[in-house]
Amino acid sequence: MSYSITEPSNRQKWFAGILVVGYALLTLLPLAWIIATGFKTPADAIAYPPKVIFSPSLEGYVNLFTSRSRVTPEDLAALGPPTTWYDAIVRQYDMVINGPSRYGERFMNSVIIGFGSTFLSVFLGTIAAYAFSRFKVPLKDDLLFFILSTRMMPPIAVAIPIFLMYRQLGLSDTHLGMILLYTAVNLSLSVWLLKGFIDEIPIEYEEAALIDGYTRFQAFYKVVLPQAATGIASTAIFCLIFSWNEYAFAVLLTSGTAQTAPPFIPTIIGSGGKDWPAVAAGATLFLLPIMIFTILLRKHLLRGITFGAVRK
Amino acid sequence: MAQIVIKNLRKEFGAFTAVQSSSFTIEDGEFFMLLGPSGCGKTTTLRMIAGLELPTAGEIYINGTEVSQKPASKRDIAFVFQMFALYPHMNVRKNISYPLVSQGMPRDQVRAKVDEVAKILGITALLDKPVGGLSGGDRQRVALGRAVVRDPACFLMDEPLGALDAEFREHMAQELRALHDRMHATTVYVTHDQLEAMQMGDKIVVMNHGVVEQFGRPQEIYDWPATTFVATFIGSPAMNLLPFEGMVGHGATSVMLAGTEVQIPKMISGSDGTLVLGVRPEHVHLDDAAAYRGRIMAVEYLGTTQIVTLDTPLGLVKARLSSNKMVTVGETVGLRFDARSISLFGSDGRALISTANHGVLHHG
Ligand SMILES: Nc1ncnc2c1ncn2[C@@H]1O[C@H](COP(=O)(O)OP(=O)(O)O)[C@@H](O)[C@H]1O
Ligand SMILES: [Mg+2]
Secondary structure: OOOOOOOOOOOHHHHHHHHHHHHHHHHHHEEEEEEEHHOOOOHHHOOOOOOOOOOOOHHHHHHHHEEEEOOOOOHHHEEEEEEEEHHHHHHOEEEEEEOOHHHHHHHHHHHHHHHHHHHHHHHHHHHHHHHHHHHHHHHHHHHHHHHHHOOOOOOOHHHHHHHHHHHHHHOOHHHHHHHHHHHOOOOOOOHHHHHHHHHOOOOOHHHHHHHHHOHHHHHHHHHHHHHHHHHHHHHHHHHHHHHHHOHHHHHHHHHOOOOHHHHHHHHHHHHEEOOHHHHHHHHHHHHHHHHHHHHHHHHHHHHHHHHHOOOO | OOOEEEEEEEEOOOOOEEEEOOOEEEEEEEEEEEEOOOOOOOOHHHHHHHHOOOOOOEEEEEEOOEOOOOHHHHHHHEHHHHHHOOOOOEEHHHHHHHHHOOOOOHHHHHEEEEEEHHHHHHHHHHOOOEHOOHHHHHHHHHHHHHHHOOOEEEEEOOOOOOOOOOHHHHHHHHHHHHHHHHOOOOEEEEEHHHHHHHHHOOOEEEEOOEEEEEOOOHHHHHHHOEOOOOHHHOOOOEEEEEEEEEEOOOOOOEEEEEEEEOOOOOOOOOOEEEEEEOOHHHHHEEEOOOEEEEEEEEEEEEEOOOEEEEEEOEEEEEEEEEOOOOOOOEEEEEEEOOOOOOOEOOOOOOOOOOOOOOOHHHHO
């Protein structure tokens, strides 16, 4: 066996492998548990010792999407046989379906607010980062520090002033209000990340475009943007993850119209006993969009993280 | 095609002055070299001509029109960047087409034009390749293609061969010059390599610390440097400079060097104090009859010639001699200088005017 300085030895490879697999299990286990719980019956969900093998049920999902009320067995019998499979599930517990739950609405709110604020953060961030990277901005370093300082305190520290301000401005519990708030929080991250990416793009490309007869804006749009795509994609993922999962502001500032899924999901527990499968089902569906988004942009994300390192 | 006139051009970056007050003229169709050591303001000057940098003061005329405050896109120039700056997200054809597309030229015309340029540059086979995998020379050709395709009024090139390895530079330099001879487009070319400037240029501007030291044909600049800086910057080995205390007046034909008389061209201007005598190594001859003497310190063999270093009363002198000439290290010999080719510099480092150099230095 030959010895190499750069190639790790077999033992090192094994060790690294175990470490990676161990870490992956550690992070994936809770996820797997949530997904599994979504397909259990309430009884299975709280069984002790915990059930790893169980017969799957869609009860959680049915409960997630419906609002139900309890009826007496006589009334139930008077209704006749259940017409749909989900009616059948509900009636096992002496309940009937009144209508759809609010989960769908809350989920849509999350989509609008999450993607809306991500778009705004990345859009404004790109423009600001370009200016910081390319132009002589007075007090540039102070401004950059100031922008970052908005991230230095916990959100809860500014929650009360924002709550009061939003009430005055009529922004409480509105989509616009939440989009603006998440944009404000994400913008600092987005400016800093994107400035790094744009700094890496040689200015000669734009100058070449200027000389080739394009305006400054065309040069930005046709030459800088395509090359910043990687940076923009990874920044968008980070912004989306934050605004998608944000809980504290959402709990404080939304209650009805603009409530997002994170503050809504826990309320499911209260509405029908300890309905853990419904909560787990809600969480599972909530995970999906961000997983799809990340997987779609994964190639960019990986390239983005190693950007400075591998670029010639 | 274009004539470019630079008048009192100045550029300050904050408190730092990158270009002091440059004036020179680039005639239509000339291959013009901006030469000087690194940091002397060549790139800044070129960028001002291009419109990528606005001058602090002064004027730039392209074909008689003052353009110093106009945007780059309005100047009808092409710029070849040191690192080529090919758009990395486009293939070769797109890169070369780009300037034409911006003018709104119809597709089929763009295609025809790009094909024609690619043929001239010998890169037809590369047209559909991404620029990422190209070799240095091919990148250079694509960058040239992007410049040539537009038929601009002039080409500006910032050390275009700087990114190539030595072997390939020579070849590319010839290709560039051949391209120029074929197109006769006014070209301004920045380099810090005096050999490159001498070989390729029709005219040269020599800059130092933001100041234009001299402006003229390569031969003129080589033979009659306007300052001691030019004398040492151009030529390898550099011109020998021998400082001495003395005085020359109008009409003088000789100076006293360490007690021996040395013939010089007939002077038109005069000076006194610490003067400097300049003589190129090829104009130094070993002659036992000569009164100015030196001891041979070292010999460097260069094939047909040899460089002999001598220790003389006023400092080291290098002589370029034929390799046939037998020299012995340690020997003391007489040095004779070609009188007609000697330059004299005043204490300010500027050449004094003589009958030999006044033709060059007056219109410079
Ligand atoms: N944008 C700038 N800001 C400040 N100083 C600059 C700038 N561009 C060039 N300089 C300075 O001006 C001087 C001349 O630069 P440059 O024209 O690039 O020199 P050269 O091309 O001859 O090597 C250098 O000292 C450089 O540091
Ligand atoms: Mg330069």
